[in-house]
Amino acid sequence: MKKEVAEWLASRGISQPTWEANRVEGGMAQFYDGAKMSVVFGYYRNGDRINYKARSLENKDYKQQTGREQRFYNLDSVLAGVDDVWIVEGEMDALSLAEISLPAISVPGGAPSSASTDTSPRQYGFVE
Numbered sequence: 001m002k003k004e005v006a007e008w009l010a011s012r013g014i015s016q017p018t019w020e021a022n023r024v025e026g027g028m029a030q031f032y033d034g035a036k037m038s039v040v041f042g043y044y045r046n047g048d049r050i051n052y053k054a055r056s057l058e059n060k061d062y063k064q065q066t067g068r069e070q071r072f073y074n075l076d077s078v079l080a081g082v083d084d085v086w087i088v089e090g091e092m093d094a095l096s097l098a099e100i101s102l103p104a105i106s107v108p109g110g111a112p113s114s115a116s117t118d119t120s121p122r123q124y125g126f127v128e
Contacts, residue, residue, distance in 0.1 A: 001019070001024075001025065001026045001027075002026045002027050002037065004026070004037050004057065005026025005027070005037065005038070005039050005057065006019075006026065008026075008039065008057050009024070009026075009039065009095075012092060012096075013096060013099060014092070014095045014096070014099065015099065018095055018098050018099050019095065021077075021098070022041075022074060022077065022094075022095060022098060023042050023044070024039060024040070024041060024042075024095070025039075025040040025042065026038065026039050026040060027040070029054035029056070029063060030063075031054075031056060031061050031063055036056035036057070036058060036059075036061065037056065037057050037058070038054040038055055038056045038057060038063075039054070039055050039057065040052050040053070040054045040055075041053045041054075041055070041073055041091040043068075043069075043071050043073055043108065044071075044075075044076040045069070045071060045075075045076065046076065047076065050068060050069045050071065051064060051065050051068040051069055051070070051071065051108070052064065052065060053073075053091065053108070055091075064108070070108045071108060072087075072105040072106065072107065072108065073091045073094055073105060073106040073107075073108060074091075074094050074098075074104065074105045074106065075105050077103070078103040078104070078105055082103045084103070085103050085104065085105055086102055086103065086104040086105075087104070087105055087106075087107070088104050088105070088106050088107075089106065089107065090106050091106050093106060094106040
């Protein structure tokens with residue numbers, strides 16, 4: 001974990017034990033307009049990383065691997081025997097709830113920028 005990313009997470013109230021337990025990474029990620037320091041959220045299935053989302057620290061740009069499986073963020077962790085799960089809009093929301101010991105998952109693309117009535121598998125295929 002790069003120091004800048006750890007400091008950014010701490011400024012958002014996310015402690016090192018929480019980001020370590022949730023396998024959050026940090027470093028340079030390539031975006032359309034160049035490499036940027038980013039926090040990287042891994043998406044896992046049965047312990048194997050199947051996708052990731054990078055969020056640049058400076059201007060909130062996002063990037064996911066294209067053509068990869070869409071899955072709830074943190075689903076592997078909460079499938080480990082909890083009765084209640086919170087579904088939230090973003091990875092940082094899921095980490096914030098983890099800080100207070102509430103199991104949470106996040107939708108893979110966050111909230112849409114505008115309302116949609118699209119219920120196609122393309123939009124919600126990650127719901128199993």
